[in-house]
Amino acid sequence: MNYRAIITDIEGTTSRISFVTEILFPYAAKHLPDFIRREQHTPAVASELHQVRILSGEPTADTERCITLLLQWLAADQKATPLKTLQGMIWADGYQNGAFQGHIYPDVAAKLADWQRQGIKLYVYSSGSVAAQQLLFKHSDFGDLTPLFSGYFDTRIGAKREVSAYAAILQQLQIPPRQVLFLSDVTAELDAAGQLGIATVQLVRDGQSAGKHPTAHDFYQLQEMMQ
Structure with missing residues (x-):
C-alpha cells in the first residue's frame, strides 16, 4: 500500500535500545546534577524545575530535592516530560562536544x-x-x-x-x-x-x-x- x-x-x-540505555541515560545521570546547579536560574531550566515540583506534588522542593527526584525518575525510566526535556538539554552538550553520535x-x-x-x-x-x-x-x-x-x-x-x-x-x-x-x-x-x-x-x-x-x-x- x-x-x-x-x-x-x-x-x-x-x-x-542499548544506545539509549548504555550511552544516553548514563551520560545524563552523570551530568544532570552539575547541569541543574549551573543552569537552574536560566529561564528554560527554571521552567522545567517548576514542572518537576508540580509533577512530584512538592511545590517547595529546593534544587537539590529536584535533582534527587530527577535522578530517581531517570533510574526508573519514567516518561516524565520535564525529565525528558532536561535530558535533551544535557545530551545537546554531549553531541556538540563529540562525546557520542546518534x-x-x-x-x-x-x-x-x-x-x-x-x-x-x-x-x-x-x-x-x-x-x-x-x-x-x-x-x-x-x-x-x-x-x-x-x-x-x-x-x-x-x-x-x-x-x-x-x-x-x-x-x-x-x-x-x-x-x-x-x-x-x-x-x-x-x-x-x-x-x-x-x-x-x-x-x-x-x-x-x-x-x-x-x-x-x-x-x-x-x-x-x-x-
Missing part, C-alpha cells in the same frame, strides 16, 4: 531517504523530547538526517500507549488513518495507534516478543511488505 505518512519510534526501531541503523538511513524522495511525509514520535529527537538525527552516524522529517512528536502530545495521543497526531497531520503507518517495537503503542485505524508494523530487531501486528526485522523487509 502507498502511505502518505510514516511515523516512527526511535528506541528499538530506528536505533539500538546511533541509526544503516537500513533506516537508506529507506528514510528513499521514502522522502517518493513524497512520503516522515515523522518521529518518541518519549524523548522533540529536542532530543532532533539532536539524535542531526548528529547521527550518517550525518544530519533532520531534513528528511516533516515533524516530531513527544509526550507533550500524549502518552505513547494512549489512543488520544494518536488522535491528536492525526488531527495535526490531517491525513486519513489508513494512509498513515506507525512503526514501533512496543506492542502496546501499536495497539493504541491501531485502534484508530492507523496501519502498524512492529520492528523486532532485538528479540522483542512479537504481538498481533505485522512484524519486520529491518526497514528493508518493511519496504517489501509495503509493495
Whole structure:
C-alpha cells in the first residue's frame, strides 16, 4: 500500500535500545546534577524545575530535592516530560562536544531517504523530547538526517500507549488513518495507534516478543511488505 505518512519510534526501531540505555541515560545521570546547579536560574531550566515540583506534588522542593527526584525518575525510566526535556538539554552538550553520535541503523538511513524522495511525509514520535529527537538525527552516524522529517512528536502530545495521543497526531497531520503507518517495537503503542485505524508494523530487531501486528526485522523487509 502507498502511505502518505510514516511515523516512527526511535528506541528499538530506528536505533539500538542499548544506545539509549548504555550511552544516553548514563551520560545524563552523570551530568544532570552539575547541569541543574549551573543552569537552574536560566529561564528554560527554571521552567522545567517548576514542572518537576508540580509533577512530584512538592511545590517547595529546593534544587537539590529536584535533582534527587530527577535522578530517581531517570533510574526508573519514567516518561516524565520535564525529565525528558532536561535530558535533551544535557545530551545537546554531549553531541556538540563529540562525546557520542546518534546511533541509526544503516537500513533506516537508506529507506528514510528513499521514502522522502517518493513524497512520503516522515515523522518521529518518541518519549524523548522533540529536542532530543532532533539532536539524535542531526548528529547521527550518517550525518544530519533532520531534513528528511516533516515533524516530531513527544509526550507533550500524549502518552505513547494512549489512543488520544494518536488522535491528536492525526488531527495535526490531517491525513486519513489508513494512509498513515506507525512503526514501533512496543506492542502496546501499536495497539493504541491501531485502534484508530492507523496501519502498524512492529520492528523486532532485538528479540522483542512479537504481538498481533505485522512484524519486520529491518526497514528493508518493511519496504517489501509495503509493495
